Amino acid sequence: MxxxxxxxxxxxxxxxxxxxxxxxxxxxxxxxxxxxxxxxxxxxxxxxxxxxxxxxxxxxxxxxxxxxxxxxxxxxxxxxxxxxxxxxxxxxxxxxxxxxxxxxxxxxxxxxxxxxxxxxxxxxxxxxxxxxxxxxxxxxxxxxxxxxxxxxxxxxxxxxxxxxxxxxxxxxKRGILQSVIHSDGSGWELIQVPSSGSRCPVTADTIASRDNTFKMSGKQVFIFATDVIPRIIEEVTAKAGVNISDIDYIIPHQANVRIIDFISKKTGLAKDRFLLNLDRYGNTAAASVGLALDENIRNGILKPGQLLLIMGFGGGLSWGGALIRL
The missing domain is CATH 3.40.47.10 (Thiolase/Chalcone synthase)
Known part of the structure; x- marks a missing residue:
C-alpha cells in the first residue's frame, strides 16, 4: 500500500x-x-x-x-x-x-x-x-x-x-496515516474580505469604507475553533485506530493562545505537546502549520518515528487535520 x-x-x-x-x-x-x-x-x-x-x-x-x-x-x-x-x-x-x-x-x-x-x-x-x-x-x-x-x-x-x-x-507504513477535511458554508460570513471579487468588486467607495480589507467576527470564530479542534483530534485518531495519548506532538493552526489553552484543558493533552510559534510570527494564516512543521523538524524537536497531528481551521468555514508517522 x-x-x-x-x-x-x-x-x-x-x-x-x-x-x-x-x-x-x-x-x-x-x-x-x-x-x-x-x-x-x-x-x-x-x-x-x-x-x-x-x-x-x-x-x-x-x-x-x-x-x-x-x-x-x-x-x-x-x-x-x-x-x-x-x-x-x-x-x-x-x-x-x-x-x-x-x-x-x-x-x-x-x-x-x-x-x-x-x-x-x-x-x-x-x-x-x-x-x-x-x-x-x-x-x-x-x-x-x-x-x-x-x-x-x-x-x-x-x-x-x-x-x-x-x-x-x-x-x-509511515507518513500520513489518516486525514480529514470539512467545510460549513453556513458560516462563510464570519471571515471575509467583503469587496474583493465578483460579488462586490473593488471601487473607490469600497476602499473608502475599508470593505476591501479583512473582516472577522472574533467571538464567533473562537466558539467555532474551540468546538471543531477537539472533534478533529477525536475523528483523526479514531479513524487511524490510535489513542489520543499516543500522539507525541500537535501542530495546530497558530491563531490565538487562548484557543490552545482551552483545547489543552478540554482534551487533557498537556500544553507542552502543542508546538507553537505564535508569539514570534502571529497568525500567518495558511502558512502557520507549515512554518511550525519546518521549524520543529529543523530544531530537532520532531524526530523520526514520532506521531504528529497537524490541524487547521479557518474561513469558509473550514477545518481538518492529518495524523503523520514521522
Whole structure:
C-alpha cells in the first residue's frame, strides 16, 4: 500500500519584525494588551514590493534544498493561500516558474487558514492513488497587505510567511496515516474580505469604507475553533485506530493562545505537546502549520518515528487535520 511521507520541509518569513508596540496608536499599553489576549509578542510583515509568491518561492527552494531534490522531480505544486498575487493566474504557477519545476502541474487552493491542511489532504490522495510520486504543498499568505489598520480586533493578530512540505510515495507504513477535511458554508460570513471579487468588486467607495480589507467576527470564530479542534483530534485518531495519548506532538493552526489553552484543558493533552510559534510570527494564516512543521523538524524537536497531528481551521468555514508517522 502506498503512503505519503514527509520528504522535506522549508519555510520563509520576512525580515521586518513588527513588535506589539507598533500598534500603540490603537490601544494603550499595546504590548500587554495584545500579548495577554492572544499570546502574540511580534510578527513579520513583508516589504511593499514583496508578494505571496515571493515567500512561497523561498519556502519551496528551501524544501528542495533540504531534500537534495531537483525542481524537475516534482509532479505537482499546490499553494494554499487566500492572499494570492492576483485574482488570476494562480500563484502556484508563478512559483512553478520561479523554481523551474517544468514537469509539475501547479494550482492554488483557497481554504483560508485551513489551506495547508486541505493541500496536504489533496496531495495525500494524489500519491495514494499512484497518480503522482512527489508533491509539494505550500501554505503562504501576506495578510499585512489586506488588513484594516484601524481595526484593533484584527490587525494585531496577523503576520506574513510561507511554509512548504514535499510529500513522497513510500510503501513503508509511515507518513500520513489518516486525514480529514470539512467545510460549513453556513458560516462563510464570519471571515471575509467583503469587496474583493465578483460579488462586490473593488471601487473607490469600497476602499473608502475599508470593505476591501479583512473582516472577522472574533467571538464567533473562537466558539467555532474551540468546538471543531477537539472533534478533529477525536475523528483523526479514531479513524487511524490510535489513542489520543499516543500522539507525541500537535501542530495546530497558530491563531490565538487562548484557543490552545482551552483545547489543552478540554482534551487533557498537556500544553507542552502543542508546538507553537505564535508569539514570534502571529497568525500567518495558511502558512502557520507549515512554518511550525519546518521549524520543529529543523530544531530537532520532531524526530523520526514520532506521531504528529497537524490541524487547521479557518474561513469558509473550514477545518481538518492529518495524523503523520514521522
Amino acid at each position: 502506498i503512503h505519503a511521507e514527509i520528504v522535506s520541509t522549508g519555510g520563509c518569513v520576512p525580515e521586518r519584525v513588527v513588535p506589539n508596540s507598533f500598534f500603540s496608536y490603537l490601544v494603550d499599553d499595546a504590548d500587554n494588551w495584545i500579548e495577554s489576549r492572544t499570546g502574540i509578542r511580534e510578527r513579520r510583515f513583508v516589504a511593499p514590493e514583496v508578494s505571496t509568491s515571493d515567500l512561497a518561492t523561498a519556502a519551496a527552494l528551501s524544501a528542495l534544498a533540504n531534500a537534495n531534490m531537483e525542481p524537475g522531480e516534482l509532479d505537482c505544486i499546490i499553494v494554499g493561500t487566500s492572499t494570492p498575487d492576483m485574482y488570476l493566474p494562480a500563484t502556484a504557477c508563478m512559483v512553478q516558474k520561479n523554481i523551474g519545476a517544468k514537469n509539475a502541474v501547479a494550482f492554488d487552493m483557497n481554504a483560508v487558514c485551513s489551506g495547508f491542511i486541505f493541500g496536504v489532504e489533496t496531495a495525500d490522495n494524489f500519491i495514494r492513488s499512484g497518480k503522482y510520486r512527489r508533491v509539494m504543498v505550500i501554505g503562504a499568505d501576506t495578510y499585512s497587505k489586506f488588513l484594516d489598520f484601524q481595526d484593533k480586533g484584527t490587525c494585531p493578530l496577523f503576520g506574513d510567511g510561507a511554509g512548504a512540505v514535499i510529500l513522497g510515495a513510500t510503501e513503508e
